[in-house]
Amino acid sequence: xxxxxxxxxxxxxxxxxxxxxxxxxxxxxxxxxxxxxxxxxxxxxxxxxxxxxxxxxxxxxxxxxxxxxxxxxxxxxxxxxxxxxxxxxxxxxxxxxxxxxxx
Numbered sequence: 001x002x003x004x005x006x007x008x009x010x011x012x013x014x015x016x017x018x019x020x021x022x023x024x025x026x027x028x029x030x031x032x033x034x035x036x037x038x039x040x041x042x043x044x045x046x047x048x049x050x051x052x053x054x055x056x057x058x059x060x061x062x063x064x065x066x067x068x069x070x071x072x073x074x075x076x077x078x079x080x081x082x083x084x085x086x087x088x089x090x091x092x093x094x095x096x097x098x099x100x101x102x103x
Contacts, residue, residue: 006064008057017061019054029058030069 005011010020017026024047032038032046040055047055062069096102 006057006061008054009061017058017065019050019058022050022054024050024058026058026061027069027072029055030062031073033059033062 005017008020009017009026011017018024019026019029029043029047029050032043033040036042038046040052040059043055044050044052093102
């Protein structure tokens with residue numbers, strides 16, 4: 001990690017925000033909040049090693065940098081979809097289709 005830039009948040013050498021002292025990226029907390037609708041307390045129940053202060057700091061950082069984090073989430077979704085579509089005809093999938101285990 002390179003710099004603490006917000007209470008409980010630091011940036012790594014690739015400029016990605018992490019919760020200080022953990023191996024949890026801010027984007028992971030954001031996805032729990034936005035994709036699943038989890039409240040900070042819900043997130044704490046799912047990740048008891050994170051304090052409520054750390055969770056609130058991650059969400060505060062998100063709202064301060066929402067456009068860039070939303071853009072990164074979208075980029076990751078597109079990348080995952082691309083990789084998934086490329087693997088539809090992998091050798092393993094061809095073998096499973098030949099065995100009748102995949103359509």
